[in-house]
Amino acid sequence: MIDGQKIKDTRKKLGISQQDLAKGITTQGTISLLERNSTSPRGDILAKIISRLGLKLEDVVVDNEVLTAQRFLDEADNFSMSNDYDAALATLEKIESLGxxxxxxxxxxxxxxxxxxxxxxxxxxxxxxxxxxxxxxxxxxxxxxxxxxxxxxxxxxxxxxxxxxxxxxxxxxxxxxxxxxxxxxxxxxxxxxxxxxxxxxxxxxxxxxxxxxxxxxxxxxxxxxxxxxxxxxxxxxxxxxxxxxxxxxxxxxxxxxxxxxxxxxxxxxxxxxxxxxxxxxxxx
CATH class of the missing domain: 1.25.40.10 (Tetratricopeptide repeat domain)
Structure with missing residues (x-):
């Protein structure tokens, strides 16, 4: 699985905007979703993205545990958005470890x-x-x-x-x-x-x-x-x-x-x- 946080941290360290990273490769929206671990782009697109950042594939591959935690955090975000705090807390309870x-x-x-x-x-x-x-x-x-x-x-x-x-x-x-x-x-x-x-x-x-x-x-x-x-x-x-x-x-x-x-x-x-x-x- 791909570590979107690593991609975001590297992009910000290089002073590149999401729009600049996406230019000629994909859309800014895809970059945003990728950095939040909410999408997995095609292999050719991913290769171009990490190449532009000076990264290798092994730099951004992570275990499922980290991504699972992020998925639950994103779900809890959505519950918090609608003030459903019971559901947010229940979702957070599903997280076994944080990356x-x-x-x-x-x-x-x-x-x-x-x-x-x-x-x-x-x-x-x-x-x-x-x-x-x-x-x-x-x-x-x-x-x-x-x-x-x-x-x-x-x-x-x-x-x-x-x-x-x-x-x-x-x-x-x-x-x-x-x-x-x-x-x-x-x-x-x-x-x-x-x-x-x-x-x-x-x-x-x-x-x-x-x-x-x-x-x-x-x-x-x-x-x-x-x-x-x-x-x-x-x-x-x-x-x-x-x-x-x-x-x-x-x-x-x-x-x-x-x-x-x-x-x-x-x-x-x-x-x-x-x-x-x-x-x-x-x-x-």
């Missing part, structure tokens, strides 16, 4: 996040997210950013806004060191948390700025991930800025309900439906 430090951080983040929202035990969450920062040893990667962002979320839930701000205000600078196109799911996840923070701080202009950025990013990558949550926040921002449910605010509420229905996000279906019902726009 590297990145998989360990990925696993710990998913487990900590799922347990936090399932039990609302924010003390354990503080420990889990801080442990990730220690594991990564101040290395700036996607899991460093995620842990930092979610520490902000924990303090926001505890109504400790000064502590929340300490972590949230670090996130944009940390993201500047990440190739966001490599982490579509996690980028939108982080922006979702950031928009919640700025909304709670009543910084509506900053909130709208991130919402617009997230919507454009989502459209560019043809993904509905978290777009229902982003649209819901957008509706709230417009309502609070204007002091009424304007036609634009209602439009975003309806879009939030539609996308939540499409992705099966029961929590957001309930939330958007209740708000629409309150203002007399309950969808049929």
């Amino acid at each position: 590297d430090k990145e998989q360990e951080a990925h696993y710990l983040f998913l487990k900590t996040n799922a347990n936090m929202w399932k039990s609302r035990d924010f003390e354990d969450a503080l420990f889990g997210f801080n442990r990730i920062l220690q594991m990564r040893n101040k290395q700036v990667d996607i899991f460093t950013v995620l842990a930092t962002c979610e520490l902000g979320v924990v303090y926001l839930e505890r109504n400790e806004n000064d502590k929340a701000s300490f972590y949230f205000e670090q996130v944009p600078d940390l993201l500047a060191n990440i190739n966001l196109d490599d982490y579509v799911f996690w980028t939108l996840f982080i922006w979702k948390s950031l928009t919640l923070y700025y909304y709670r701080m009543m910084d509506f202009d900053k909130c709208m700025e991130i919402l617009e950025q997230a919507e454009a990013f989502s459209n560019r990558h043809f993904t509905p991930v978290f777009i229902d949550s982003l649209y819901y926040t957008n509706a709230l921002v417009l309502h609070d800025k204007n002091g009424e449910w304007s036609s634009d605010a209602i439009k975003y509420l309806l879009k939030s309900w539609a996308f939540a229905s499409f992705t099966g996000n029961q929590e957001n279906i309930k939330k958007s439906s209740e708000t629409l019902e309150e203002i007399g726009y309950l969808p049929k």
Whole structure:
């Protein structure tokens, strides 16, 4: 089996984008799937990819155990996306061993996040997210950013806004060191948390700025991930800025309900439906 992480690490070390690696060989989407161990390209295509990276086949061949762990981590990602934390935790339990430090951080983040929202035990969450920062040893990667962002979320839930701000205000600078196109799911996840923070701080202009950025990013990558949550926040921002449910605010509420229905996000279906019902726009 092929180690997609090895391909990604080598590409990033060489400063090559997914698009550049794919040029003349395959599509950027295939490179993205390959790096996430979600596809196995034809032999001729794989040979050209690893040749462009200066690798040999034996450099990227791994045992099934590593790929199995990554497959379960990806499945848990999908469950977390729809707030199905019981299923996410059950999937993580299937993992017998983890292949590297990145998989360990990925696993710990998913487990900590799922347990936090399932039990609302924010003390354990503080420990889990801080442990990730220690594991990564101040290395700036996607899991460093995620842990930092979610520490902000924990303090926001505890109504400790000064502590929340300490972590949230670090996130944009940390993201500047990440190739966001490599982490579509996690980028939108982080922006979702950031928009919640700025909304709670009543910084509506900053909130709208991130919402617009997230919507454009989502459209560019043809993904509905978290777009229902982003649209819901957008509706709230417009309502609070204007002091009424304007036609634009209602439009975003309806879009939030539609996308939540499409992705099966029961929590957001309930939330958007209740708000629409309150203002007399309950969808049929």
